[in-house]
Every structure is written in C-alpha cells, then in structure tokens.
Amino acid sequence: xxxxxxxxxxxxxxxxxxxxxxxxxxxxxxxxxxxxxxxxxxxxxxxxxxxxxxxxxxxxxxxxxxxxxxxxxxxxxxxxxxxxxxxxxxxxxxxxxxxxxxxxxxxxxxxxxxxxx
Amino acid sequence: xxxxxxxxxxxxxxxxxxxxxxxxxxxxxxxxxxxxxxxxxxxxxxxxxxxxxxxxxxxxxxxxxxxxxxxxxxxxxxxxxxxxxxxxxxxxxxxxxxxxxxxxxxxxxxxxxxxxx
DNA sequence: TACAAATATACCGAAAACCATATATTAAAG
DNA sequence: CTTTAATATATGGTTTTCGGTATATTTGTA
Numbered sequence: 001x002x003x004x005x006x007x008x009x010x011x012x013x014x015x016x017x018x019x020x021x022x023x024x025x026x027x028x029x030x031x032x033x034x035x036x037x038x039x040x041x042x043x044x045x046x047x048x049x050x051x052x053x054x055x056x057x058x059x060x061x062x063x064x065x066x067x068x069x070x071x072x073x074x075x076x077x078x079x080x081x082x083x084x085x086x087x088x089x090x091x092x093x094x095x096x097x098x099x100x101x102x103x104x105x106x107x108x109x110x111x112x113x114x115x116x117x
Numbered sequence: 118x119x120x121x122x123x124x125x126x127x128x129x130x131x132x133x134x135x136x137x138x139x140x141x142x143x144x145x146x147x148x149x150x151x152x153x154x155x156x157x158x159x160x161x162x163x164x165x166x167x168x169x170x171x172x173x174x175x176x177x178x179x180x181x182x183x184x185x186x187x188x189x190x191x192x193x194x195x196x197x198x199x200x201x202x203x204x205x206x207x208x209x210x211x212x213x214x215x216x217x218x219x220x221x222x223x224x225x226x227x228x229x230x231x232x233x234x
Numbered sequence: 235t236a237c238a239a240a241t242a243t244a245c246c247g248a249a250a251a252c253c254a255t256a257t258a259t260t261a262a263a264g
Numbered sequence: 265c266t267t268t269a270a271t272a273t274a275t276g277g278t279t280t281t282c283g284g285t286a287t288a289t290t291t292g293t294a
Contacts (some may be wrong), residue, residue: 012122041283042283046241048243048283079207082203082274150270167272180241228270
C-alpha cells in the first residue's frame, strides 16, 4: 500500500473520520450501527465517511450477516499507525472522544454477533 | 496552545505546507525565498501557506531586515512534534521532499544574513 | 414472496480550499 | 525621497468537501 502523507492527513482532518478511527483502534472491530451510536451521527453520514476510509485503505471491512464490521486496516503502514497512536494518546480523556467511548459502552441493543467468525 | 487534532491534520493535508514544515524541521530556520526556491512554487503561494501555518501556531517567524525567517514553533505540543517526526521519517528520501532539500542546498544566492541575531 | 433491519449510495446546495495573478507593504540602499 | 528586493495580502474563479435527506442494496426471516 502506497499511502501519501497528505492523503492520510486529509482523512484525519475530519471529526467523524478521526473519531471512528480512534474508536476502531482501541476497540478492534465495530459495526456501523455501533459507530453511529457512539458518535451520535446519522447512519448515512458515518457510512459515507467509512467508505472514504475504506477507499483510502485505512480500514478493512467484514460482513457478518446484516452487520458490517470495520477495523483499522491490518496492512496500515507503520508510520501511519504511529501517527494514529500519538493522536489517540493526545486526545485520551478529551471530548468528544471520551464520550464516544462512553456512548459505545452504554449502547443498549449492541449486536452480539460473532466478532471473529 | 490548544491545538485540535483535526486542525493540525488539515494543515498537514496540503503539499506545500507539509513540504515547508518538513524542511523547517530539518533545517531549523528558513526564509521565504529559500522555501520558495526549494519547493519551486510561486512566492505568494508559499507566503500564504506560511501565513496559515502561523495563524494556527505551527510556525513562528522572525524578521531580519528584508528577510522573514520561519521555524517550527518552539511551543508546538509534543504529540504534534512526534507526528511531524514520524512523517519526516516516512518521506525521507522520497520525492518531492528529497528534491526540496537538494534544491535548497544548491540555491545560488542564498541569503547569508545572521540566522540567530 | 413479502417484509424488516443494517448498510450503502445518490443527490443537492452551502461552505471551504485551492491556485494564479495582481497589488500592497515593509525595509534597506542610494 | 526614489528605487529595489523581500514579503504579504487581496481578488476572482474553479474545484472539493461537507452535511442532510431520500433512496437503493443486501441479508435474514416469516
């Protein structure tokens, strides 16, 4: 994967995309409805930004029945991984990132389908 | 300085700005004409992008006679510094970053005014 | 086959980013 | 005080991005 720095940074320059990536990084795998609930955004909004991340190769997706699970792409270049790490550390405990994690944890009908089929 | 992640990433998402920052990071201090020559861009183009970086607090400037020297802002948050470090390492030896450094080194009338008055 | 849930895409107008060019500002020198 | 070099800003137009809403697709189930 040949990821241009400016392309990575453009992807990280949007709140929704950055919040999703930070969530995925610490949670491993999340489906669209979980990300939608965590961020409090509309479903098409989240879905479209996930599609952008997917087209750039930043995330990978896996369908399991009705749900599509997203994760940080396992082949993400090391330097990009470290950029994400630094960012996650920098925003740790800060809004809106902290409330995203809290919303996720308290999600009522969180799908319990197999995560690693 | 309270630097929002998305603001930093938006700044890094432009070729001219990223190339200037990478140059400033490894050179310490450069004036506008040096950055203009190194990147091969038009002077107003470089100047405007430097102004954006300045307004965001990513660079500091110092006037010395006719020249204005820019540097990575000394109060840049650690995490942002590390993001820049990772990026610089990732692009090391790659175009157009490598040619920028080469262009700078071979600049004919490079101003020799005091850099640390 | 019909229906419902989860997700994806299409469409649209508003806002922002971008670049090239022209012009203004600042400071040194004569 | 005029000129020149370095830098900054303004202007206009094109392109991109963004968010909201409507709609389409996919999959499981009755």
